[in-house]
Amino acid sequence: MLLEIDPLRPKTRRLEQAVEALRRGEVIVYPTDTCYGLGCDIFNKRAIERIYQIKQVPRSTPFSFICPDLAGISRFARVTDYAYRVLKRFLPGPYTFVLEGTRAVPKMMLTKRKTVGIRVPDHQICQLLSEMLGNPLLSTSATDHRGEVMAEPWEIADELGRQVAVIIDSGVIPPEPSSVVSLIDDEPEILREGKGDVSLFLS
Helix, strand or coil, rough: EECCCCCCCCCCHHHHHHHHHCCCCEEEECCCCEEEEEECCCCCCHHHHHHHHHHHCCCCCEEEEEEECCHHHHEEEEECHHHHHHHHCCCCEEEEEEECCCCCCCCHHHCCCCCCEEEECCHHHHHHHHHHHHCCCEEECCCCCCCECCHHHHHHHHHHHCCEEEECCCCCCCCCCEEECHHHHHHEEEEEECCCCHHHCCC
């Protein structure tokens, strides 16, 4: 299902169709501030397995997840005073922050080091989806069979339409990956430089 939703004035009534699909354990495509994301409820193991199949990546590949706001992060990650100041300054925004995970995080979503990558994108739709669902959304880019990130909703529909329940169409999103910053031990480390400015972490 291709679901057109205005990114600036999203209507919760229309978003409810996508949320219901997530509650059923389905996979959806949704917009973020960096690209279109492929996602599901992080507490649905079957849906996570489905995303590994769609992406054709090893089960050891770590996926990040989206929380609707800063308050939600503390449930799933150990947030020190330093980390909180960083999160408050840079989120919502095009960053993925790596933190030590808590017991609330499903084992499938933890790395070998028991860390998690958490996002709060600057995009109303994915924030609302997570808020309405009541759980974080798994977040990985929507790619084609060549591994290229797709920007056009019609292209995503052609490539993934039979593999996902809902594709939220919010127009073209030129893909630009989030910047990934580890905050483990309160020592910021740039793991990937992307859309988010990382210069302040380099000083």
